[in-house]
Amino acid sequence: MQAKAGSSNHTMIYGLLVVLAIVTVALPFLHLDKIAHNVALFSVAAFMAALVGLQYMNLKMEGPLVLWLVGIPFVLFAVLVVILIPEFVWHHTILTPSTAPPTGH
Amino acid sequence: MSHSEEVYYSGPVGLTPGRLGLWALIASEIVLFAGLLGSYLLLKTVRPDWVTQAAHLNIWAGALNSLILLSSNFFMMKASTAAEESRNEDTKRFLALTILLGLAFLGVKAFEYSAEFHHGFFPSTSSFWSFYFLLTGVHGLHIIGGLVAISLLLFKALSNTLEPMKGRVFLTGLYWSFVELVWIFLFPLLYLMK
Numbered sequence: 001m002q003a004k005a006g007s008s009n010h011t012m013i014y015g016l017l018v019v020l021a022i023v024t025v026a027l028p029f030l031h032l033d034k035i036a037h038n039v040a041l042f043s044v045a046a047f048m049a050a051l052v053g054l055q056y057m058n059l060k061m062e063g064p065l066v067l068w069l070v071g072i073p074f075v076l077f078a079v080l081v082v083i084l085i086p087e088f089v090w091h092h093t094i095l096t097p098s099t100a101p102p103t104g105h
Numbered sequence: 106m107s108h109s110e111e112v113y114y115s116g117p118v119g120l121t122p123g124r125l126g127l128w129a130l131i132a133s134e135i136v137l138f139a140g141l142l143g144s145y146l147l148l149k150t151v152r153p154d155w156v157t158q159a160a161h162l163n164i165w166a167g168a169l170n171s172l173i174l175l176s177s178n179f180f181m182m183k184a185s186t187a188a189e190e191s192r193n194e195d196t197k198r199f200l201a202l203t204i205l206l207g208l209a210f211l212g213v214k215a216f217e218y219s220a221e222f223h224h225g226f227f228p229s230t231s232s233f234w235s236f237y238f239l240l241t242g243v244h245g246l247h248i249i250g251g252l253v254a255i256s257l258l259l260f261k262a263l264s265n266t267l268e269p270m271k272g273r274v275f276l277t278g279l280y281w282s283f284v285e286l287v288w289i290f291l292f293p294l295l296y297l298m299k
Binding site: 010011014017018021024025027028034037038041042044045048049052053056057058062063065066069070072073074076077080081084085088089 | 120124125128129131132135136139140142143146147150151164168171172175176178179182183186278279282283285286289290292293297298299
């Protein structure tokens with residue numbers, strides 16, 4: 001009984017992941033604009049990752065210790081990217097070589 | 106834990122040292138891949154020419170590899186369930202399928218690399234290709250490491266000595282799922298992102 005339930009659950013998740021993988025490959029053929037395309041792409045990837053993490057890696061059954069252990073690097077990554085992207089873009093688009101402050105010499 | 110949750114739970118009940126150790130390893134791997142992916146994302150925001158360079162990648166080979174790795178991980182999950190229920194023949198069959206599909210992934214990747222080298226794209230060609238070879242190369246090394254671990258489990262299963270250490274099939278499945286999870290982000294980031 002348990003074996004059948006676990007096995008059919010894995011099969012269902014696998015089927016869903018395959019469908020989402022096909023959707024990912026189909027996205028470029030929809031010719032969306034850049035932002036919509038990238039948002040759709042990463043939304044599908046995040047959903048697939050959540051399925052793998054929660055169902056296959058059993059994260060939904062893990063206690064707070066494991067959730068903290070795995071969650072902290074994700075949060076730090078998000079903070080790093082969110083803080084650095086505006087800074088990075090600003091330096092490379094606003095501070096062009098002609099307007100950048102002199103570095104001396 | 107409710108009854109319905111118990112039905113779908115295929116891992117050990119308590120937080121065993123092995124599972125805690127593996128989650129610590131996965132946490133350190135997240136730091137590694139997040140750093141690499143974050144750097145790639147940051148540079149991509151200011152390098153619009155990377156889109157034209159990424160157009161040289163074989164999307165169909167990447168998509169095929171996505172399906173191969175999804176299938177490989179599916180069989181690893183089946184092997185984990187079979188090992189937990191002491192179904193040795195099923196465990197052997199599913200572990201063998203996992204390894205075969207893992208090797209197929211590496212084969213497709215080798216085909217892609219050879220085509221890229223043939224067209225003159227090397228890690229030194231540009232920063233995009235440096236990132237491409239670094240990210241896929243590090244991921245490939247993780248695939249090889251996983252295949253070694255799964256092969257050891259298959260060897261134990263073939264010699265009927267897996268029973269005392271069947272929990273390791275679950276732990277290896279955890280690692281294999283993480284390797285799949287990394288590819289779920291790598292594929293769109295490298296091959297499809299505009």
